[in-house]
Each structure stands twice: as structure tokens, then as C-alpha cells.
Amino acid sequence: MSTETEANRFFVGTGDSETRVWKPLALLNLYRLLISGLFTGLFYSGYLLPPLASHDPVLFYAVSLFYFAAAIVFILLISNRWPRFDIQVYLQIGTDILATVLLMHASGSITSGLGTLLIVAVAGGSIVMGGRHPLMFAALATLAVLAEQFYAQYIGLGEPNNYTQAGILGLVLFVTALAVHGFAHRIRESEALAQRRGLDLANMSQLTEHIIQRMQTGIIVTDNEDQIRLMNESAWYMLGMPSATHYSRLGQLSAELADQLQRWEADPGTDIEMIQPSAEHPRVMPRFARLGQEDATGTLIFLEDATALARQAQQLQLAALGRLTASIAHEIRNPLGAISHAGQLLGESPDLDEHDRRLTGIIGDQSRRMNTIVENIMQLSRRDHSTPRLIELEPFLHKFVREFLSGQGLHPELIGININPAQLQVRFDPTHLDQILTNLCHNAVRHSEEYPGFPKVEIRVALTEESGRPFIDILDHGPGIPPDVAEHIFEPFYTTATSGTGLGLYISRELAEANQAHLNYEPVATGGSCFRITFQDPRRQMH
Structure with a gap:
């Protein structure tokens, strides 16, 4: 896996933004379904209250059925997200305006009061669509109301003074469109800001979790009841790769570590001792820190590999030993070589008896042993880094x-x-x-x-x-x-x-x-x- 691909796994995308724009449209259609279903049910049951369907009951019933069927069809279109979003908005708001004006006409024109339902349609269109669309919806609704009023007066249904009500309704529609558009714009900006902040927090949380899991230092987080809330891979390895999971008690993970934590909680100044889960695993030095200012907020436990710390100390010692052995090689090897050579020449003398030859043998053996010690120390100090x-x-x-x-x-x-x-x-x-x-x-x-x-x-x-x-x-x-x-x-x-x-x-x-x-x-x-x-x-x- 490449570095870029691995890094991209830890950042949350914005693929759910499409869902957020379709959801308001679905809620608006739910309102449409309830209104049309209510009108259809009232007409079918015979409990229509005046002035509903007072002028043309057949038209009222037919439009109510059409409106209800259209709401059901819109459910399917929204679920399949076909056609595209803007076309569905135009289709649904246009259906609202047409159905509301026809229902208003069937109930006695502008005086029926059903024209106020256009406010909801225009407001809903202003919420789901930005730009100049709210004014367009208000203009279409106003023209439809005026056209209905003109037709109603033409057939003798309306009164001349009803134009005033139609004009006021049109003005209310424009004001609603502008007000809701501004309000929706602010809501969308706030939602976008909240989304960005949420994404930043989610990305930071996942990145932090990724870093913690990859840290060489063991990390364990426990709550005030000593239950494990978080444990990274290094801690799991240092403690012997136990089968304990999250929300297990610390004592089930490591009785020694739980005992050290209890001692530290009783006296934060107490000396912390190293623990070793088994002979196969390194010794571990724990460190404890409170999470928050209150006593009941939990504990953060750091685990350091004591073997690694000892190795670092040994490297420092070996560096000093290397400088010392350089002096040893110069100061000891030269006289040691002279002693060894002199003992060898003395051993070759024909005048030595058996006792003296044994002494020269001791000189040679001990000289070689001293040389071996020097070579081993120098080898240790010059030891290269491992290349596994x-x-x-x-x-x-x-x-x-x-x-x-x-x-x-x-x-x-x-x-x-x-x-x-x-x-x-x-x-x-x-x-x-x-x-x-x-x-x-x-x-x-x-x-x-x-x-x-x-x-x-x-x-x-x-x-x-x-x-x-x-x-x-x-x-x-x-x-x-x-x-x-x-x-x-x-x-x-x-x-x-x-x-x-x-x-x-x-x-x-x-x-x-x-x-x-x-x-x-x-x-x-x-x-x-x-x-x-x-x-x-x-x-x-x-x-």
C-alpha cells in the first residue's frame, strides 16, 4: 500500500453532502402527501367543512386525488434520485402551485383561504434551492393566483375587490421567499461550517488514533473504575499479547501493572518498579498521569520498554568504552607483545631446564589470554548496528x-x-x-x-x-x-x-x-x- 493511499484512509470525505440536499426535498414531499391525503380523505368521508369544495366538488376531488398520486410518485423519484435534483424541485413546486390554485378555485376562489398553502410551497422551494429560484417560485405563484382570480371573475365567481386579497397574497409570497431565502442561506453556511469543523475533528481523531497505535511507547487509558478504554499495539505487545479486550479491567490484563497503579493512586510520589509479563518479553517501566483535574476522570498509563532504554544506556557506555579501548590497544598491546616475544625467545634457549620452560609457557599462555581480552573488548566497543x-x-x-x-x-x-x-x-x-x-x-x-x-x-x-x-x-x-x-x-x-x-x-x-x-x-x-x-x-x- 502506498503512503498516499494509507494516509487517505484516515480522512473523512464529504460524500454525504448529497444526502443533505435531498432530505429537505423528501420532508417537503411528506408535507405534500399529508395535505393531499387529508383533502382526499375528508372528501371521501363526507366531512368536508365549508368552504372546501363549495364551488366544484368534482374538481376538488379530482385535484386531491391527482395531488396525492403525484406525492406518491415523488417518493419514488426522490428514492431513486432520478431525474436530477433541480428538475425534481421544479416539478414538485410547480405541482404544488398548480394543485393549490385549482383547489382554491374549486373552493370558491381567493376567499376560501387555501391560497395560504402557497406560502408553504414557496418557502419550501426557497429552502431547497438557492440563487434566484425563490423569487421565481414567488412570481409563478403570484401569477397563478392572479390568473385564477381573473378567470373566477370572468365566470362570475369572484368579486372585483378580491384582486386586493390576491395582491396581498402575492406580496406575502415575495416577502416569504426573500425572508426564507436569507434565513436558509445562513443555515446552509452554518451547516457547512459545522460540517467542516466536524470533518476536521473526525480527521484529527482518526489521525491521533493512528499515531497512538503506531507509537513505540505503550499507551493504556483506564477510567475511574480501572476499566481499559484504549490500548495501543505497543502496550499489547509489551504486556505479553494478552487476550483482554477493551472494557476489561486492568487487573485482568496485568495484575502487576494494576498493583503499581493502586500504589501510585495512594501515593503519587511512590517509587515505580519495572514489571515483566514473562521471560519471553522485555521488562517494562510504567508511568502514570491523571486525565483531567478531578480524581475520577481516569488515568493515562505510559509503558516504556526497559530493554530499549537499557540498550541506549549501553550504547553510551560502549561509546565511552571504545575511547578507552583505543588507549588500551596502544598502551597495553605494545608492552604485551614485547613480553610475549621475549617469552618466546627465552623458551627457544637450549640452556633452560624443564622448570624454566614451564614458566615461559605460562608467560605465553597468559600473554595470549590478555590479548584475547583486549580483542574482545575492542570488538564489543566497535560492534556495528544490526542489519536484520x-x-x-x-x-x-x-x-x-x-x-x-x-x-x-x-x-x-x-x-x-x-x-x-x-x-x-x-x-x-x-x-x-x-x-x-x-x-x-x-x-x-x-x-x-x-x-x-x-x-x-x-x-x-x-x-x-x-x-x-x-x-x-x-x-x-x-x-x-x-x-x-x-x-x-x-x-x-x-x-x-x-x-x-x-x-x-x-x-x-x-x-x-x-x-x-x-x-x-x-x-x-x-x-x-x-x-x-x-x-x-x-x-x-x-x-
């Missing part, structure tokens, strides 16, 4: 295992692979994933040396039951990690091996978090160790 792409895990892992085993000269069946479901894809930087797997497999192979069978190490790929997120488990058959040690294994420079640097797991977790994944240690009840890489949810791919 879709990786199909099955071919990637088979290729990795082949290269890892052949490069280390290990048994080809030492590492087993179990992938379910097949064709599983993740979004990750391939070089970062290769480095993480290399570190974890090195550790797994080293700790599984005493295991007699094959495979000694297993790579297992599956989906989590709770959220359907893909993960990779690296399992070994070693002695396992004690709980007190497991708490510190991801800390930099922490190691239980005399030859290790303590940076492998730390770097691996850093690389995982740079790709919006998580690396955790999972205890194994049957023995051994399991390190799990949990990837981002496939429904939330960040580009």
Missing part, C-alpha cells in the same frame, strides 16, 4: 553446524538439530546469529566432553506455546549451572573457567538484544544446560 533480514532457520543451522564442526575438527554427529515446524523464518542479522551460536556451541561442547553418547549437543527450534514466538535452544549434557552462578553468567568478565575471559555470554546477549531478541538461561531438570534465543514475534516485525 529474514533467515530461514533450517538451511542456516545445517550450514552453521557443518562449518562449526569441520572448523573445529570435531565429530560430525556431535551436534544434533531438531526443527519443528519446518520452514521457520526469523528476522535477525546473520553475522550476529552466527557469532551467538558459535559462542554457545563452544561452551556446550566444552561442558559435554564427559558425555559418552551422540549427539553431545542439541540445537532445538520451535515456537513458544504462550505467544507463538520462535526460539532456538542450545542444550548440552554437562553438569549444569548452579543457581547462584546462573545469576551472574551474563555479567561482563564473570567466568568460572581459568582460561575464559567472561565476555562470551555478555557479548552474545548484547547481540541478541541489538536484534530485538532475548538470550536467557533455562534450567534443565534432567541435567545439563539450556540457553534459549527467543526471537521477536512474527506479528511484530520491525523494519
Whole structure:
């Protein structure tokens, strides 16, 4: 979907303006239907009051039936909106003028008082049509009244002084047309302004909702009864993608978050603690704010991904570490190289006994270890930004295992692979994933040396039951990690091996978090160790 098309979805159009001009015409026709139906019913029932139909009952009845039938036909024309609007207005107002004048003539001419019905017809035409049409309708109605009066006097029905009443009625029609036209014009302007304001508000509301849903910060709005009124996608993801919907209570969404909100409501100055829905999801730092000045107006909850905040802090630390390692490389590597070279030359001397050769070996081993530590720190500080792409895990892992085993000269069946479901894809930087797997497999192979069978190490790929997120488990058959040690294994420079640097797991977790994944240690009840890489949810791919 293009950007323009996507943006246009969030703006309300003006397609209902046509409906608003047809509605007054339909209401005017409803009035026409009621009047004609009333006259027809009264005549048919015999309850006509004088002077109705006093001059020509047959004409009165015929015109009433014609008027009623025309109103029914107009209903169909308005519903189908054919012919076009202006033609229907001319047709209907012309029918009103003709039928009213004929009914007036059948009831004794101008003295019957039915001519006042023309005021409604002219006023209705002035409302539905603008421009000069109101004056035209008034002029046609006035000419029709005068023509009827002339014909009535010609046949001996009218009196000469009735021309005065006809003139006054004509004047009233023109005044009505002008007054209603001005009033309708103001109403239309006010309606157009209200429509524009309404469209602006609707557009702003939808745009705001779109922005809130796309924000990386989680947003939750609750009312004074802690019921959820709004929750954006980021909040739903941070809280473990729960099944709770709008108007559910906050406690059903997250008991920890509800408890934090209650503590904050009791004391706004209290310290807010981070929450974590599960080991698969990042830790979340909530923030609370009142909606409005009153206490019962609700609460706005902001959720910040603590992992992202920690990553930003780590980037600052790495920047400082990069400047430090540049000095380390210059100040340590040169004398370290001299020591290593001197130890190597000393070890080549034929006059050394076995004890001295062991000491020179220690010098060489520790020099290489110091050099490895410096290289790892420099690698960590120079770490490039991740460039994730879709990786199909099955071919990637088979290729990795082949290269890892052949490069280390290990048994080809030492590492087993179990992938379910097949064709599983993740979004990750391939070089970062290769480095993480290399570190974890090195550790797994080293700790599984005493295991007699094959495979000694297993790579297992599956989906989590709770959220359907893909993960990779690296399992070994070693002695396992004690709980007190497991708490510190991801800390930099922490190691239980005399030859290790303590940076492998730390770097691996850093690389995982740079790709919006998580690396955790999972205890194994049957023995051994399991390190799990949990990837981002496939429904939330960040580009």
C-alpha cells in the first residue's frame, strides 16, 4: 500500500453532502402527501367543512386525488434520485402551485383561504434551492393566483375587490421567499461550517488514533473504575499479547501493572518498579498521569520498554568504552607483545631446564589470554548496528553446524538439530546469529566432553506455546549451572573457567538484544544446560 493511499484512509470525505440536499426535498414531499391525503380523505368521508369544495366538488376531488398520486410518485423519484435534483424541485413546486390554485378555485376562489398553502410551497422551494429560484417560485405563484382570480371573475365567481386579497397574497409570497431565502442561506453556511469543523475533528481523531497505535511507547487509558478504554499495539505487545479486550479491567490484563497503579493512586510520589509479563518479553517501566483535574476522570498509563532504554544506556557506555579501548590497544598491546616475544625467545634457549620452560609457557599462555581480552573488548566497543533480514532457520543451522564442526575438527554427529515446524523464518542479522551460536556451541561442547553418547549437543527450534514466538535452544549434557552462578553468567568478565575471559555470554546477549531478541538461561531438570534465543514475534516485525 502506498503512503498516499494509507494516509487517505484516515480522512473523512464529504460524500454525504448529497444526502443533505435531498432530505429537505423528501420532508417537503411528506408535507405534500399529508395535505393531499387529508383533502382526499375528508372528501371521501363526507366531512368536508365549508368552504372546501363549495364551488366544484368534482374538481376538488379530482385535484386531491391527482395531488396525492403525484406525492406518491415523488417518493419514488426522490428514492431513486432520478431525474436530477433541480428538475425534481421544479416539478414538485410547480405541482404544488398548480394543485393549490385549482383547489382554491374549486373552493370558491381567493376567499376560501387555501391560497395560504402557497406560502408553504414557496418557502419550501426557497429552502431547497438557492440563487434566484425563490423569487421565481414567488412570481409563478403570484401569477397563478392572479390568473385564477381573473378567470373566477370572468365566470362570475369572484368579486372585483378580491384582486386586493390576491395582491396581498402575492406580496406575502415575495416577502416569504426573500425572508426564507436569507434565513436558509445562513443555515446552509452554518451547516457547512459545522460540517467542516466536524470533518476536521473526525480527521484529527482518526489521525491521533493512528499515531497512538503506531507509537513505540505503550499507551493504556483506564477510567475511574480501572476499566481499559484504549490500548495501543505497543502496550499489547509489551504486556505479553494478552487476550483482554477493551472494557476489561486492568487487573485482568496485568495484575502487576494494576498493583503499581493502586500504589501510585495512594501515593503519587511512590517509587515505580519495572514489571515483566514473562521471560519471553522485555521488562517494562510504567508511568502514570491523571486525565483531567478531578480524581475520577481516569488515568493515562505510559509503558516504556526497559530493554530499549537499557540498550541506549549501553550504547553510551560502549561509546565511552571504545575511547578507552583505543588507549588500551596502544598502551597495553605494545608492552604485551614485547613480553610475549621475549617469552618466546627465552623458551627457544637450549640452556633452560624443564622448570624454566614451564614458566615461559605460562608467560605465553597468559600473554595470549590478555590479548584475547583486549580483542574482545575492542570488538564489543566497535560492534556495528544490526542489519536484520529474514533467515530461514533450517538451511542456516545445517550450514552453521557443518562449518562449526569441520572448523573445529570435531565429530560430525556431535551436534544434533531438531526443527519443528519446518520452514521457520526469523528476522535477525546473520553475522550476529552466527557469532551467538558459535559462542554457545563452544561452551556446550566444552561442558559435554564427559558425555559418552551422540549427539553431545542439541540445537532445538520451535515456537513458544504462550505467544507463538520462535526460539532456538542450545542444550548440552554437562553438569549444569548452579543457581547462584546462573545469576551472574551474563555479567561482563564473570567466568568460572581459568582460561575464559567472561565476555562470551555478555557479548552474545548484547547481540541478541541489538536484534530485538532475548538470550536467557533455562534450567534443565534432567541435567545439563539450556540457553534459549527467543526471537521477536512474527506479528511484530520491525523494519
